[in-house]
Amino acid sequence: MREAAGIALSILMVVGVSCLIYLALLFFRMEHVMLLYLVPVLVAALRWGTLPAVTAAIAGIAAAAFLFYPPIYDLRVSNPDQIVDLVLFVIVAVVTGQLGVIARKAKMRAESENLREALIGSVSHELSSPLASIVGSASVLAQSPAIRQDNQLSGLVAVIRKESERLNGDIQNLLDATKITHEGIRPKWQWVDPEDIVNGAFARKRERAVERHVVFAVADDLPLVYTDPTLVESALGQLIENALKYSPPHTPITISAEQDDGRIAIRIRDEGVGLTRDETDRIFVRFYRSPRHAGNVTGSGLGLWITRSLIAACGGTVEASSAGPQQGTTMTLKLPIKSQPGRDEGEDD
Numbered sequence: 008m009r010e011a012a013g014i015a016l017s018i019l020m021v022v023g024v025s026c027l028i029y030l031a032l033l034f035f036r037m038e039h040v041m042l043l044y045l046v047p048v049l050v051a052a053l054r055w056g057t058l059p060a061v062t063a064a065i066a067g068i069a070a071a072a073f074l075f076y077p078p079i080y081d082l083r084v085s086n087p088d089q090i091v092d093l094v095l096f097v098i099v100a101v102v103t104g105q106l107g108v109i110a111r112k113a114k115m116r117a118e119s120e121n122l123r124e125a126l127i128g129s130v131s132h133e134l135s136s137p138l139a140s141i142v143g144s145a146s147v148l149a150q151s152p153a154i155r156q157d158n159q160l161s162g163l164v165a166v167i168r169k170e171s172e173r174l175n176g177d178i179q180n181l182l183d184a185t186k187i188t189h190e191g192i193r194p195k196w197q198w199v200d201p202e203d204i205v206n207g208a209f210a211r212k213r214e215r216a217v218e219r220h221v222v223f224a225v226a227d228d229l230p231l232v233y234t235d236p237t238l239v240e241s242a243l244g245q246l247i248e249n250a251l252k253y254s255p256p257h258t259p260i261t262i263s264a265e266q267d268d269g270r271i272a273i274r275i276r277d278e279g280v281g282l283t284r285d286e287t288d289r290i291f292v293r294f295y296r297s298p299r300h301a302g303n304v305t306g307s308g309l310g311l312w313i314t315r316s317l318i319a320a321c322g323g324t325v326e327a328s329s330a331g332p333q334q335g336t337t338m339t340l341k342l343p344i345k346s347q348p349g350r351d352e353g354e355d356d
Contacts, residue, residue, distance in 0.1 A: 013055025020047035192320035194235035208243035224263035254279025282329035
């Protein structure tokens with residue numbers, strides 16, 4: 008219905024332009040009336056799409072040939088210059104119509120994205136408070152003597168707490184993604200020891216890694232980095248969580264930090280599911296989830312996109328590498344090394 012209405016309105020616009028040209032010719036001499044018929048083509052392309060734009064172009068050619076090019080009231084055109092005008096109009100109309108359609112689709116995508124962001128933000132805010140209450144209540148219940156003495160009840164409470172914390176993490180990712188999109192990221196710069204960043208990030212995920220073998224290999228005497236430790240710890244924590252999520256419980260995870268070509272390189276290495284070439288290329292795309300894991304591993308597809316956004320705001324990079332499926336994955340976070348602060352400055356910070 009919308010497209011049919013667009014076609015009808017496109018024809019009406021061509022009729023309107025023809026009337027205006029007819030009136031203008033009573034007072035002015037116009038050599039190239041065809042150019043005016045580009046207006047209905049562009050409007051139709053922007054508002055209704057390809058078919059109404061094509062209809063406007065065809066109707067414009069027919070109207071110009073029938074009304075303004077001799078022989079009048081005949082669709083045949085005898086003047087070579089006017090034939091050239093018609094050919095050029097076709098070419099320009101096609102290009103203009105395509106540009107209009109592209110612009111319309113881009114506008115629709117932007118409006119759809121804004122609506123989705125608004126819905127995500129609204130729903131996430133509404134869910135965050137009750138989920139926090141559920142997590143807190145489950146934590147209190149888990150400490151109750153009556154619950155701890157009952158293996159079945161303690162197991163149920165543990166499941167409630169685990170799943171509510173997971174859902175709370177997903178909602179926090181949605182809120183972070185909305186904030187990054189609309190407000191951007193404003194790092195709070197300070198000098199910090201890379202080892203402190205590693206320890207702080209791991210502390211955030213310590214409960215999830217309590218039964219895992221985690222190997223630390225942080226080089227001695229690493230220089231300070233000038234960054235926002237909160238943002239980097241959050242990003243590194245996401246990488247640690249992914250390593251825990253996508254690797255078997257009996258396999259180790261290695262967290263290392265060293266100097267690498269003028270930068271601090273922090274690497275998270277697991278021996279899990281690995282990455283295909285396509286996954287390596289797309290893993291940092293917002294909302295992307297690998298078809299291999301979409302059905303059996305929970306997630307929103309936002310974690311790594313948020314990670315890269317946070318590290319990019321701090322002037323760093325994040326890269327993924329893998330030898331292939333089931334060959335493990337290495338996530339590398341790199342931060343630039345700047346001229347070190349003076350002794351007093353470092354102590355003040």
